[in-house]
Amino acid sequence: MKRMRILKVVKSPDKLLREIHEKYLPSKKELNFKVGDIVKVHQRIVEGDKSRVQVFEGVVIEIHGPIYNRFFTVRKEVQGVGVEKTFRINSPNVEKVELVRNPLKKPRRKKLTYLRPE
Amino acid sequence: MKEVKMGILGVKIGMTEIYQDKELVPVTAILAGPCKVIEVKMNENYCALKLGFVKVDKLNKPLSGVFKNVGEKYKVIAEVRVDKETASKYKVGDVIDVNVFSKGELVNVTGFTKGRGFSGMIKRWNASRGPMSHGSKHHRKAGSNATSRIGPTRPGKRRPGRYGNEKVTIRNLKIIDIIPDKNIILVKGGIPGPKNSVVKIVKN
Numbered sequence: 001m002k003r004m005r006i007l008k009v010v011k012s013p014d015k016l017l018r019e020i021h022e023k024y025l026p027s028k029k030e031l032n033f034k035v036g037d038i039v040k041v042h043q044r045i046v047e048g049d050k051s052r053v054q055v056f057e058g059v060v061i062e063i064h065g066p067i068y069n070r071f072f073t074v075r076k077e078v079q080g081v082g083v084e085k086t087f088r089i090n091s092p093n094v095e096k097v098e099l100v101r102n103p104l105k106k107p108r109r110k111k112l113t114y115l116r117p118e
Numbered sequence: 119m120k121e122v123k124m125g126i127l128g129v130k131i132g133m134t135e136i137y138q139d140k141e142l143v144p145v146t147a148i149l150a151g152p153c154k155v156i157e158v159k160m161n162e163n164y165c166a167l168k169l170g171f172v173k174v175d176k177l178n179k180p181l182s183g184v185f186k187n188v189g190e191k192y193k194v195i196a197e198v199r200v201d202k203e204t205a206s207k208y209k210v211g212d213v214i215d216v217n218v219f220s221k222g223e224l225v226n227v228t229g230f231t232k233g234r235g236f237s238g239m240i241k242r243w244n245a246s247r248g249p250m251s252h253g254s255k256h257h258r259k260a261g262s263n264a265t266s267r268i269g270p271t272r273p274g275k276r277r278p279g280r281y282g283n284e285k286v287t288i289r290n291l292k293i294i295d296i297i298p299d300k301n302i303i304l305v306k307g308g309i310p311g312p313k314n315s316v317v318k319i320v321k322n
Contacts, residue, residue: 003230003283004229004230004233004283004311004315004316005193005194005315005316006312006314006315006316007129007172007193007194007314007315007316008314009129009149009172009314010129010131010149010314013130013131013132013313013314014132016131016147016149016300016302017131017132017134017147020131020134020136020147020297020300020302020304021134021135021136023297024136024137024138024295025137069135088142090137091137091142092137092140093140
């Protein structure tokens, strides 16, 4: 090895990478909600040797990322202050996502960033 | 003397994240081997295995002479230092694959960093920038070389120039997992070089 060598041993490394990534997913979770829905996210929080489940309820304002590594952002308002949390769908710490209700009117946008105040 | 152990050649596939014990671990996937032993060096002070990686059909005449005893031709040739005991176990024509490593082991990965071309002081040496306005005219320039008291510019003075494409070894990377049927090793953290670049993995 005397200089940098680029060898196309694999035709598409990204495809192989995706196969590897999918192998390690804990369990493939189906999405039971859409952007605009109101959901309850049950997240396991570990503090030292204790662990508890925290519930975060709010509007899903964004779903992004590839199928094998998807994120979603939930927004709620606490005492007039907007709070947003981003979760990974495949994270083992997200125990379940409960659908509370669908929106009264279907949103026409992919990301509901207009819910944020100025 | 420091104990020198086995190694293998591979190609960087790219980075991803996997869950391990409910924790997200950043990993680099490396397609490693199978490599063929071309030559076994057993000298007094230097024992090594010469490995060939990526089989090819055609090679020029001088290079193909290297593979006279093997029969097959390979694109990449590199040596891996081993101790005398290990070297005596192998002979010409043996195949080395990912199974020489085990999960949880620490390895060193050697590769070449991405070439950055002729780059300035800020990128190459992490220099700070001058003011952009108020007529400073000293935006991204290099500072002073020397003073009249110090004398002429000393050798090794940091200046703009060619950056990148240099040999770098990242030490103590933990092997998170091995996939033997796909010849893939997952190590924790990043390794030098772009995707598809050749790297050498050596036991720490």
